[in-house]
Structures are given as C-alpha cells and as structure tokens.
Amino acid sequence: AQSVTQPDIHITVSEGASLELRCNYSYGATPYLFWYVQSPGQGLQLLLKYFSGDTLVQGIKGFEAEFKRSQSSFNLRKPSVHWSDAAEYFCAVGAVTGGGNKLTFGTGTQLKVEL
Amino acid sequence: EAQVTQNPRYLITVTGKKLTVTCSQNMNHEYMSWYRQDPGLGLRQIYYSMNVEVTDKGDVPEGYKVSRKEKRNFPLILESPSPNQTSLYFCASSRQPSNYGYTFGSGTRLTVV
Numbered sequence: 001a002q003s004v005t006q007p008d009i010h011i012t013v014s015e016g017a018s019l020e021l022r023c024n025y026s027y028g029a030t031p032y033l034f035w036y037v038q039s040p041g042q043g044l045q046l047l048l049k050y051f052s053g054d055t056l057v058q059g060i061k062g063f064e065a066e067f068k069r070s071q072s073s074f075n076l077r078k079p080s081v082h083w084s085d086a087a088e089y090f091c092a093v094g095a096v097t098g099g100g101n102k103l104t105f106g107t108g109t110q111l112k113v114e115l
Numbered sequence: 116e117a118q119v120t121q122n123p124r125y126l127i128t129v130t131g132k133k134l135t136v137t138c139s140q141n142m143n144h145e146y147m148s149w150y151r152q153d154p155g156l157g158l159r160q161i162y163y164s165m166n167v168e169v170t171d172k173g174d175v176p177e178g179y180k181v182s183r184k185e186k187r188n189f190p191l192i193l194e195s196p197s198p199n200q201t202s203l204y205f206c207a208s209s210r211q212p213s214n215y216g217y218t219f220g221s222g223t224r225l226t227v228v
Contacts, residue, residue, distance in 0.1 A: 009155075034216045043119075043205060043219040044158075051214065090157065094214065102173075103217060105150075107157035 002027040002095045004106035012112040021076040023091030032094035033074040039087045086113045117142045121220035136191045136223050138206030146209045147189040151202040196227040
C-alpha cells in the first residue's frame with residue numbers, strides 16, 4: 001500500500017527566507033504526487049502535481065517541487081516566503097488500487113512565517 | 116464557478132442524534148470522496164464513490180454511511196454519532212483522483228457532545 005511521510009510537523013521561517021518542506025513516499029510503481037495547501041478555516045487547494053517527465057514542477061503562488069526517484073522524495077520549495085504563505089501543507093500520493101483511484105495524504109506540515 | 120459545496124460548515128450535535136452532511140459538485144466528476152482531518156493524523160479517507168450507485172469503504176468507515184443516487188451529490192450520514200467522530204470533514208471530487216487530484220469543499224467542523 002502507498003504511504004506518505006512528512007517528517008516535519010512544524011516549520012518556522014522568516015519572511016523573505018527560502019523554504020523547503022520535505023515529503024517522502026512509498027509506492028511500488030511510478031507515483032502521481034501532489035502538494036496541497038490549507039489556509040486556516042479553508043479547504044485544501046492544489047499547489048502542484050507530478051505525473052511524469054520533467055522532475056521539477058512549477059505550481060501556483062511561486063512554489064515548485066522536485067521529484068527524486070532515488071530518494072523517494074517530492075520536496076516542496078519556495079525561494080522567498082511571504083507572510084501569506086503561513087498555512088498547513090499536505091503531500092499526497094495517487095495510486096490505482098484494487099479499490100479504484102485513491103489519494104493518500106501525509107500528516108501535514110504547519111508553516112509559520114515570522115515577520 | 117467549479118466547486119464542491121458542503122453543508123453545514125459548523126455543526127454541534129449530541130451523541131446518538133442522526134445527522135447528514137451534504138456534498139454537491141458541479142463539475143460532472145465521477146469520483147467523490149469523504150475525508151476526515153484530525154490533528155497529527157492528516158486526512159483519512161472515510162468512503163469513496165467511483166460513480167452513481169458505486170460506493171466503497173475507505174480507511175476509516177466505521178460509524179459512517181454514504182449514498183450516491185445522483186452524480187452530483189454524495190451525502191455523509193452519521194446514524195448514531197459519538198464523541199470520537201468530532202472532527203473536520205471534507206468532501207472532494209475528481210475525474211480520476213490518482214491522476215488529477217481532488218477538488219475539495221470548504222469543510223464541515225462537527226462536534227459531538
């Protein structure tokens with residue numbers, strides 16, 4: 001079965017600093033990978049997704065993520081964080097199982113931005 | 116506007132009183148799913164539906180029921196709610212979630228006392 005690990009529960013960065021959120025996945029085949037963001041009191045918004053091809057994918061709000069098969073990782077990055085980026089971030093892996101399509105989510109990383 | 120609409124946004128109820136959380140999408144998506152979100156546990160799938168009249172259990176289905184009589188609607192039913200079902204619930208829809216990801220509703224915060 002597929003699984004996702006987000007090792008950092010909380011991360012604090014200063015506004016303007018760079019950001020990297022870690023995500024490791026476990027899946028037997030080529031995965032479909034996603035990053036979602038959840039602002040306080042809101043639903044989840046898709047930031048970016050990886051299917052195949054170029055391992056560096058660009059998303060909305062200036063985010064990017066790099067797929068590294070050898071490390072089973074899909075880390076999210078942003079060169080310069082804005083205060084409005086404070087939110088919870090979820091990594092997810094998509095798989096086609098016997099029960100149909102499914103997204104499995106990590107436990108999330110809470111990002112705090114210091115002004 | 117393409118969206119998933121959940122109601123209510125907030126609900127406080129008492130143990131054992133049946134309730135229904137509604138979910139509707141206007142994107143003609145085949146797949147719909149319910150997740151619950153709890154601190155430290157992330158999102159866990161309760162039930163999903165691959166199309167009308169086709170539903171199946173997710174990872175944490177105990178205490179919940181669903182139905183899919185129409186393509187756009189996927190209500191979540193708690194026949195006898197208990198305090199351990201206090202959580203934040205999300206409905207989501209997709210063409211094929213493993214490929215496209217989900218579009219999520221805004222969530223329903225349920226408190227069972």
